[in-house]
Amino acid sequence: MAKNYVQPGEHITVTAAADTTSGDLVVIGDLVGVALGDALTSQPLVLALKGVFTLPKLNTEAAAVGDILHTDAAAIPLRATPPVSPITAGVCIEAAADVATSVKCLLAYRP
Numbered sequence: 001m002a003k004n005y006v007q008p009g010e011h012i013t014v015t016a017a018a019d020t021t022s023g024d025l026v027v028i029g030d031l032v033g034v035a036l037g038d039a040l041t042s043q044p045l046v047l048a049l050k051g052v053f054t055l056p057k058l059n060t061e062a063a064a065v066g067d068i069l070h071t072d073a074a075a076i077p078l079r080a081t082p083p084v085s086p087i088t089a090g091v092c093i094e095a096a097a098d099v100a101t102s103v104k105c106l107l108a109y110r111p
Contacts (some may be wrong), residue, residue: 009049013037018047025055025089027075032089032107052093052109057103063092069105078103 012027012069016039024035026047033047034055056077057063071089078089090105 004102010051011046011048013044013046016041016043020045023053025071025075025078027071027073027087027089029073030087030089032071034107048107052104052106054102055089055105057096057100059101062098062100063103065094065095065098066094069103077101078105 002078012033014026017028018041020026020035020039021033022037026033026035026045031049033049034051034053036046036048057069058077058079061079061081063069063078063080069078069080069092070082070086071078072083072085072087078084080092090107092103093106094104096103096107
């Protein structure tokens, strides 16, 4: 194995910028992950960077399978239509109606 190998990268530990609850969508710059546990501000927080998660979705638009899902630096609910400053969160893997408040998102998808 390479001497400079660090880890697989499916999970990373960061410092929580705010109080965080397990399952929260976390955005740090262009990095998008899901909190795997609770953490208070300034505590270590483990993020999943890969996998499928049910996450909050904007309830005024639908998402179809294959749609790229966007958020922004404030970790707003996911949406297919990019917000003003979009960050790609992942891709929709199960259709969600416009009134739905959640969507199944495959993280780590980069177009």
